[in-house]
Amino acid sequence: MNKTTALITAGALSLTWSGTLLADDGYITLASTTSTENSGLFGAIIPAFTEKTGIDVRVVAVGTGQAFEIGRRGDADSLLVHDTAGEEQFVADGYATERLNVMYNDFVIVGPSDDPAGISDSETVVDAMQQIAESESPFASRGDDSGTNRAELRLWEDAGITPQGEWYRELGSGMGPTLNTAAGMDAYTFTDRATWVAFENPQDLTLLFEGDEALFNQYGSLLLSAERHPHLKHDLAAQWHEWLVSKEGQQAIADFEVDGQQLFFPNAE
Amino acid sequence: MLTSDNAFSTALALILSMDSALISIVMLSLQVSLMAVVIASLLALPLGAALALWRFPGRNAVIIVLNALMGLPPVVAGLCVYLLLSRAGPLGSWGLLFTPTAMVIAQVILVLPIIAALTRQQIETLHGEYAEQLQSLGLTRPRMIPTLLWDARFGLLTVILAGFGRASAEVGAVMIVGGNIDGVTRVMTTSIVLETSKGNLPMALGLGIILLILVTMINAIAHMIGETAKKRLG
Numbered sequence: 001m002n003k004t005t006a007l008i009t010a011g012a013l014s015l016t017w018s019g020t021l022l023a024d025d026g027y028i029t030l031a032s033t034t035s036t037e038n039s040g041l042f043g044a045i046i047p048a049f050t051e052k053t054g055i056d057v058r059v060v061a062v063g064t065g066q067a068f069e070i071g072r073r074g075d076a077d078s079l080l081v082h083d084t085a086g087e088e089q090f091v092a093d094g095y096a097t098e099r100l101n102v103m104y105n106d107f108v109i110v111g112p113s114d115d116p117a118g119i120s121d122s123e124t125v126v127d128a129m130q131q132i133a134e135s136e137s138p139f140a141s142r143g144d145d146s147g148t149n150r151a152e153l154r155l156w157e158d159a160g161i162t163p164q165g166e167w168y169r170e171l172g173s174g175m176g177p178t179l180n181t182a183a184g185m186d187a188y189t190f191t192d193r194a195t196w197v198a199f200e201n202p203q204d205l206t207l208l209f210e211g212d213e214a215l216f217n218q219y220g221s222l223l224l225s226a227e228r229h230p231h232l233k234h235d236l237a238a239q240w241h242e243w244l245v246s247k248e249g250q251q252a253i254a255d256f257e258v259d260g261q262q263l264f265f266p267n268a269e
Numbered sequence: 270m271l272t273s274d275n276a277f278s279t280a281l282a283l284i285l286s287m288d289s290a291l292i293s294i295v296m297l298s299l300q301v302s303l304m305a306v307v308i309a310s311l312l313a314l315p316l317g318a319a320l321a322l323w324r325f326p327g328r329n330a331v332i333i334v335l336n337a338l339m340g341l342p343p344v345v346a347g348l349c350v351y352l353l354l355s356r357a358g359p360l361g362s363w364g365l366l367f368t369p370t371a372m373v374i375a376q377v378i379l380v381l382p383i384i385a386a387l388t389r390q391q392i393e394t395l396h397g398e399y400a401e402q403l404q405s406l407g408l409t410r411p412r413m414i415p416t417l418l419w420d421a422r423f424g425l426l427t428v429i430l431a432g433f434g435r436a437s438a439e440v441g442a443v444m445i446v447g448g449n450i451d452g453v454t455r456v457m458t459t460s461i462v463l464e465t466s467k468g469n470l471p472m473a474l475g476l477g478i479i480l481l482i483l484v485t486m487i488n489a490i491a492h493m494i495g496e497t498a499k500k501r502l503g
Contacts, residue, residue, distance in 0.1 A: 029367055029450075038467050043451075060367060060448035074356035075366050176466025183468075201468030231356065231364075 027056035028236045031076035033147060034174045036219070037061035039194035039263055045252040049243050055236050063146030063174065071095055071222065074229035077237040079222040080244070082147040082192075087220045096222040102244050103253050103264040104218045107151055109209040110179075110196060111137070111188035119188070125212040126159045133159070136167040138187035142178050143170030147217075152190040155214065179205070192217055194263040219264070221245070244268070279475030290452070295483065298456040301369055301443070302436035305376030310429055313381045317388025318414045321396055332389065338382035343375075347442030350375040354446065367448040372456070375442035380432040387428040391421050426495050430488055437484055457483075 036042060037059055046057045060070065064081040071079045072095055080102065081087060087099045109119060109128055117135040122128035132139050141163070142149035156163050169187065171178050175195045182189040183203040196207065223241045226234045243249045245268035253266045283291055320331065352358050354366040354374075365371045395417055396403075403413050418425065440458035447454030449463060457480040464473035 029448075034466065038463075058367065058448075058450040058453050060450060072357075074361070174466050176468060180465065180468060199468040201470055229356065231362075 026054055026236075027058050028077040028233050028240060029058045029060060029075070030078045030080060030240070031060050031062060031067040031070040032080040033064055033067065033082060033219075034061045034176065035082070035148070035192045035195045036080065036264075038176055039198040039258060041194070041253070041256050041264060044256040045249070048252045049240065049249070052248070053236075053239050053243070055239060057240060063142075063144050064148075064150070065145030071224060074224075074232060076224075077233045078224065078240055080219060081222070082217055082219045083150050084218050084220060086147075086150065087222060090222060095225055095228060097225050098223040098241070099220050100223075100241065100245050101267055101269060102219050102221045103250075103266045103268075104216060105193050105264050106210065107148065107190060107215040107217050108193050108196060108207050109188060109190055110182070110202075110205045111208045112186040113204050113206045115208055117188065120208045122209060125155055125209060125214050128209045129155055129159045130161065132188050133161045133163065133167075136165065138167050138169065138185055139163070140178055140182040140185070140187040140189040141168065141170050142175065142190075143172045144174065146174070148175060148190065148192055151217065155190075158214070194258075197261055197263060198258050218267075275471045276474035277478065279471040280478040283472075283475055283479060291479075293452065294455055294457060294460055295479070297369060297454075298437065298458070298480070299483070301372045301456060302376060302433060305373045305380055305436045306429060306433045308373070309377045309380040309384055309432055312377075313384035313432075314388050314418055314425065315414055316381075317385040317390075318392045318418055319410075320385070320389045321392035321417075322410045322413060332386075335382050335386045335389070339386055341379060341382065342441065343379055343439040344441030344445065346378045347375050347445035350378065350442065350446045366446065367450060367454060369447070369454060371446040372443045372454060375446045376436045376439070379439060379442060380436050383435055384428055384432045387431065388418075388421075388425060391424045391428065392417050395421050423495050423499060426491055430491055433487065434484065437480070 032042070038061070042057070042059050046059075050056050060076060062070065064083045064086065067076075067079055067081050068086060068090055070076045071090065079090075079096070087096075090096050091099050109125070111117070111119065117128075117131045117137040119128035119131050122131060141152060169181075169185075171181055173181065175191055176199065178189055179191060179195070179199050180201055181187070183201060183205050186204060188208070189205075193210075221241050221244050223238060224232055224234070226232070244253075250266035250268055253264050254262065256262070256264060320328070320335070350371060351366065353360050354363065354371050355361055356364075356366070365374070396413070399417075399420075403416070408416065438458065440462055443454070443456055444459050444462065447456070447459065449455050449459040455463075457476060461473050461476045461480070464470075464476060
């Protein structure tokens with residue numbers, strides 16, 4: 001029996017800590033949003049960057065609110081998020097030294113295909129949201145302080161509506177889980193186009209409203225402050241930051257497609 | 270559309286393809302959870318036994334807290350470890366956040382109370398039966414611990430398996446402290462969450478089936494070892 005115990009222990013230990021877990025400084029940690037990760041964008045563009053610079057990019061995909069918090073605490077080397085107002089505040093607060101436009105896509109409203117609120121004919125997104133509120137059609141909101149959630153709340157404000165009542169359901173979830181839930185309860189929801197196109201469980205949901213300028217969704221890259229967080233890998237992060245807005249990086253973003261559809265449009269100045 | 274049918278065929282296809290990404294995810298899951306269980310056992314078995322043998326003021330409170338911690342929500346354990354290991358936290362300079370080591374630490378915190386509390390229960394019962402005998406042999410309490418642990422080993426194997434079940438099944442803690450980074454901290458449970466959020470339900474369920482098969486295999490091995498040992502001892 002002693003032998004058996006020794007065997008189990010040896011077996012368990014030999015499984016643990018092989019080479020993959022050793023420290024490796026040739027990488028940066030990037031806090032970004034679920035929309036960029038879930039759509040597959042990073043899987044498509046990071047290899048090109050790694051090949052050029054030898055730097056691996058480890059992506060932690062969270063909501064924009066949580067990404068800011070990770071950046072404030074100094075737990076990521078770089079941020080790529082989509083809340084321009086929040087990003088500018090982040091720079092103003094001294095957590096980042098530079099913010100650059102990288103790319104954009106747009107938000108869309110999806111909902112049950114029979115469209116009970118009749119938003120598919122709406123002129124503007126504000127009209128569409130007013131129709132949803134007036135008809136009290138179920139609407140699933142992220143409710144998680146993400147970039148998408150913040151954009152949605154700004155539009156309700158523009159529409160002069162305080163969304164509340166049984167029809168307005170705050171889920172406190174990421175975009176994917178929110179789409180799953182909206183599909184399950186035939187609710188409208190507000191989503192970025194990339195996550196929607198890459199989403200595989202739409203059930204009866206369909207794209208109902210798109211194309212208003214107010215649905216513009218800008219992504220920005222933040223170069224974190226070396227002064228505030230001296231331990232971060234600023235040199236490597238700066239290379240990533242600059243590559244994203246370089247001709248090469250912008251081309252890689254433009255080349256990324258899902259089902260033949262371009263999901264992110266580079267717009268660095 | 271999702272049917273159980275295509276989830277099973279997805280699982281089967283995944284297993285047959287021996288996809289290297291899947292294998293590394295499976296290996297990391299096993300590494301993290303087994304490491305966590307080994308560390309937690311080394312700490313919790315003596316701790317539980319000591320708690321069974323010693324009488325001290327506040328002992329009941331310790332037992333109650335330990336029992337309650339068996340129900341510690343993984344996400345809370347994850348959050349505590351996150352705050353501890355974050356650069357802004359007390360252990361930030363170690364740079365462990367978003368590494369497998371951080372995931373092991375979080376799982377140790379989840380598993381330790383389960384193993385300690387259940388060990389305490391088993392050893393206390395056993396001690397009640399053998400107290401006089403052990404005393405007549407002139408064993409001091411510290412010397413009794415290994416004897417009792419050894420005597421209770423078959424029961425404790427189940428205790429350790431309960432701890433392993435907790436570690437391999439949880440997602441809340443490893444998601445927060447690991448960050449679900451592709452190829453670095455992505456494990457089975459965080460992959461399942463990710464695939465679910467992509468709406469790729471057959472893949473999510475397929476991964477779930479593989480995880481269940483793995484856990485069943487580990488339990489089967491442990492069971493067989495226990496049975497063989499019992500037979501040998503007659």
